[in-house]
Amino acid sequence: MRVDELPVDERIKRIIRERGIEELYPPQAEALMSGVLEGKNLVLAIPTASGKTLVSEIVMVNKLLREGGKAVYLVPLKALAEEKYREFKEWEVLGLRVAATTGDYDSTDEWLGRYDVIIATAEKFDSLLRHGSNWIEDVKLVVADEVHLIGSYDRGATLEMILSHMLGKAQILALSATVGNAEELAEWLDAALVMSDWRPVQLRKGVFHIGQLFWEDGGIDRYPENWESLAIDAVKKGKQALVFVNTRRSAEKEALSLSSKIARLLTKPETRQLDELVSSIEDNPTTEKLKRALRGGVAFHHAGLSRAERTMIEDAFRSKLIKVIVATPTLAAGVNTPAFRVIIRDTKRYAGFGWTDIPVLEIQQMMGRAGRPKYDKVGEAIIVARTEEPRRLMEKYIHGKPEKLFSMLANEQAFRSQILALVTNFRIGNFRELVSFLERTFYAHQRRDIASLEYKAKNVVYFLIENGFIDMDMNDRFMPLPFGKRSSQLYIDPLTAKKFKDAFPKLENNPNPFGIFQLIASTPDMATLNARRREMEDYLDLAYEMEDKLYTNIPYYEDSRFQGFLGQIKTAKVLLDWINEVPETRIYETYNIDPGDLYRILELADWLMYSLIELYRLFEPEEDVLNYLRDLHLRLRHGVREELLELVKLPNIGRKRARALYNAGFRSQEDIMRAKVRDLLEVEGIGMKVVEGLFRHFGVEMPKGAKKDSKKAEKARKGTLDAFLK
DNA sequence: CTAGGTGCCATTTAGACAGCATGTC
DNA sequence: CTAAATGGCACCTAG
Numbered sequence: 152m153r154v155d156e157l158p159v160d161e162r163i164k165r166i167i168r169e170r171g172i173e174e175l176y177p178p179q180a181e182a183l184m185s186g187v188l189e190g191k192n193l194v195l196a197i198p199t200a201s202g203k204t205l206v207s208e209i210v211m212v213n214k215l216l217r218e219g220g221k222a223v224y225l226v227p228l229k230a231l232a233e234e235k236y237r238e239f240k241e242w243e244v245l246g247l248r249v250a251a252t253t254g255d256y257d258s259t260d261e262w263l264g265r266y267d268v269i270i271a272t273a274e275k276f277d278s279l280l281r282h283g284s285n286w287i288e289d290v291k292l293v294v295a296d297e298v299h300l301i302g303s304y305d306r307g308a309t310l311e312m313i314l315s316h317m318l319g320k321a322q323i324l325a326l327s328a329t330v331g332n333a334e335e336l337a338e339w340l341d342a343a344l345v346m347s348d349w350r351p352v353q354l355r356k357g358v359f360h361i362g363q364l365f366w367e368d369g370g371i372d373r374y375p376e377n378w379e380s381l382a383i384d385a386v387k388k389g390k391q392a393l394v395f396v397n398t399r400r401s402a403e404k405e406a407l408s409l410s411s412k413i414a415r416l417l418t419k420p421e422t423r424q425l426d427e428l429v430s431s432i433e434d435n436p437t438t439e440k441l442k443r444a445l446r447g448g449v450a451f452h453h454a455g456l457s458r459a460e461r462t463m464i465e466d467a468f469r470s471k472l473i474k475v476i477v478a479t480p481t482l483a484a485g486v487n488t489p490a491f492r493v494i495i496r497d498t499k500r501y502a503g504f505g506w507t508d509i510p511v512l513e514i515q516q517m518m519g520r521a522g523r524p525k526y527d528k529v530g531e532a533i534i535v536a537r538t539e540e541p542r543r544l545m546e547k548y549i550h551g552k553p554e555k556l557f558s559m560l561a562n563e564q565a566f567r568s569q570i571l572a573l574v575t576n577f578r579i580g581n582f583r584e585l586v587s588f589l590e591r592t593f594y595a596h597q598r599r600d601i602a603s604l605e606y607k608a609k610n611v612v613y614f615l616i617e618n619g620f621i622d623m624d625m626n627d628r629f630m631p632l633p634f635g636k637r638s639s640q641l642y643i644d645p646l647t648a649k650k651f652k653d654a655f656p657k658l659e660n661n662p663n664p665f666g667i668f669q670l671i672a673s674t675p676d677m678a679t680l681n682a683r684r685r686e687m688e689d690y691l692d693l694a695y696e697m698e699d700k701l702y703t704n705i706p707y708y709e710d711s712r713f714q715g716f717l718g719q720i721k722t723a724k725v726l727l728d729w730i731n732e733v734p735e736t737r738i739y740e741t742y743n744i745d746p747g748d749l750y751r752i753l754e755l756a757d758w759l760m761y762s763l764i765e766l767y768r769l770f771e772p773e774e775d776v777l778n779y780l781r782d783l784h785l786r787l788r789h790g791v792r793e794e795l796l797e798l799v800k801l802p803n804i805g806r807k808r809a810r811a812l813y814n815a816g817f818r819s820q821e822d823i824m825r826a827k828v829r830d831l832l833e834v835e836g837i838g839m840k841v842v843e844g845l846f847r848h849f850g851v852e853m854p855k856g857a858k859k860d861s862k863k864a865e866k867a868r869k870g871t872l873d874a875f876l877k
Numbered sequence: 878c879t880a881g882g883t884g885c886c887a888t889t890t891a892g893a894c895a896g897c898a899t900g901t902c
Numbered sequence: 903c904t905a906a907a908t909g910g911c912a913c914c915t916a917g
Binding site: 229254278305309453454484501502640681755761762789802807 | 892900
């Protein structure tokens with residue numbers, strides 16, 4: 152179908168044509184003619200990169216131009232929210248306003264109600280629903296991207312609840328990967344279903360086994376025995392490859408190994424550009440390996456890397472500078488990084504209780520990354536059979552059907568949080584109303600019988616009543632209590648809230664960082680580190696040494712919680728080091744963790760620390776304890792000792808600069824305000840930009856001649872070894 | 878004596894959402 | 903509890 156023929160606003164067609172699109176892909180046309188444009192719900196189950204985004208853009212903009220109101224676009228990852236934000240921004244020329252909001256990213260500080268398209272993670276939107284903003288009722292359309300995540304164990308319930316809430320109140324457009332039971336999903340949502348395997352770039356799949364590449368169509372190619380030859384061959388052909396493995400260690404190892412072989416295939420300018428890239432990367436034990444791999448045009452990609460490094464790698468891959476990425480599943484679900492050839496080294500994964508097959512759905516998502524729309528006519532996806540029978544892999548992953556989706560609403564952690572929210576934030580007044588709400592869920596639709604769900608719900612309600620989240624009056628009506636309401640708004644697991652509450656008396660008597668950090672780490676919302684075998688004794692010793700600081704007893708070795716407890720101690724120690732200004736690099740080394748891990752721990756601890764304070768405020772807090780907690784929260788956020796808290800509030804001053812200033816004698820904001828520019832510039836890490844920022848912050852004019860001074864100083868430095876090394 | 882290979886054994890194992898109020902080195 | 907891959911280490915061998 153031609154874009155001209157679309158029954159939508161002319162302005163929409165104009166913008167699409169300006170992108171160079173004249174003709175729609177068949178599944179896009181089918182989707183748009185399914186009734187979505189007239190307001191019908193739609194489940195669109197087609198492969199990644201076959202144009203789902205364009206369909207949702209047309210549906211959103213058409214609806215907004217015609218009816219007004221708001222559209223919400225739900226994504227599973229923060230990084231995807233940013234990606235979509237940049238894409239959708241283009242529609243602002245039509246007078247629509249686009250905003251993205253996630254836990255750590257608001258595109259603007261203006262209130263969301265003023266925007267027409269709101270991109271959010273599912274959890275963020277769930278949280279917005281709980282806060283009950285007025286603009287929610289203006290939402291006329293919800294687009295749920297990657298809706299198959301409804302079947303994800305830990306995050307599926309959130310998505311399911313959002314859709315249950317919005318069903319009937321707004322139009323729903325659900326975008327899904329190919330799944331085993333898309334019909335079931337469509338029935339639940341009372342939606343049309345468009346399914347297709349069509350792709351703009353053809354996909355050729357095969358299985359590799361000791362030098363032989365068996366294509367799905369029966370063809371066989373011969374290669375050197377080792378699978379690495381597949382990646383090398385792609386590079387020789389002037390293409391790129393993406394390799395998926397199942398551990399971080401493997402990703403790093405294979406990247407380094409490939410790097411040494413691919414280095415010689417690079418051109419001189421490429422080598423130079425790669426060197427440039429390498430020099431822009433921060434130094435730490437993980438990036439040291441990354442840099443070595445990069446020099447050969449190869450990168451590894453996993454959650455241990457920082458955000459900045461990950462985006463850098465993705466960008467350099469997209470611009471074809473990096474030839475091969477060896478990645479853990481991070482990349483399969485993340486932002487768009489297609490490659491000519493996808494090589495799947497592993498089809499099994501350790502899942503806490505042994506090795507399990509990676510689901511077909513996920514393998515197909517990896518394979519779907521094959522083929523770059525603008526450069527390739529065909530993309531190749533190859534599964535490597537190393538220990539597995541090649542024929543089995545072919546049957547299961549290439550000819551096989553993806554799994555069915557199952558509701559994960561009954562997952563206890565998610566369920567108790569959702570039930571609490573229903574009572575405290577969604578005016579569910581008694582058990583009957585609760586059950587009738589649950590009847591609208593995918594769980595109920597799929598199982599038909601919700602007796603077991605009712606039983607679970609009852610237990611959760613008892614738990615919530617017993618622990619003071621909610622209460623029940625004489626007529627069996629639910630009454631939200633402040634503790635429950637706040638827990639729900641803070642978006643923490645009720646069990647986390649209970650743990651905090653139970654610890655308050657002890658905490659009040661003995662407030663101290665280690666005890667608080669262990670408490671936070673013991674919470675189901677925290678990601679704790681694992682104590683390694685050889686570390687276990689050290690952390691046990693540490694626990695005993697700090698026994699009087701803890702708010703919990705040390706479990707015995709036989710106790711099932713023992714292993715977890717040591718992990719909590721390790722996590723608490725990392726946090727303690729952080730607020731005692733131990734340099735990041737040393738933290739990575741001593742605890743054998745990667746930058747991404749530290750970042751994640753800090754992010755979670757920050758959120759939970761805030762939540763702990765907010766909950767403590769509900770229980771007749773002691774003023775000095777409250778202040779102590781607030782200071783600790785700030786220390787946690789900035790990674791500094793107490794004496795730096797004042798300095799770190801200044802713009803562009805973090806833990807390093809604050810320490811440098813303090814050691815140089817600038818101990819308060821007052822000191823800095825009075826300081827001479829020249830003296831400030833002497834301090835390590837403080838340059839003209841930072842000083843200007845400081846003066847602007849204080850609202851003071853820069854002393855005359857200061858700028859000249861600094862230029863002079865810089866000139867003087869020119870020609871020195873220092874300047875040369877820069 | 879040493880560089881490199883072999884075999885055995887212990888150890889480890891993917892990812893990432895949420896509050897709130899503003900800006901790291 | 904499950905099991906595959908990896909890295910460290912002791913030991914061995916060819917030169």
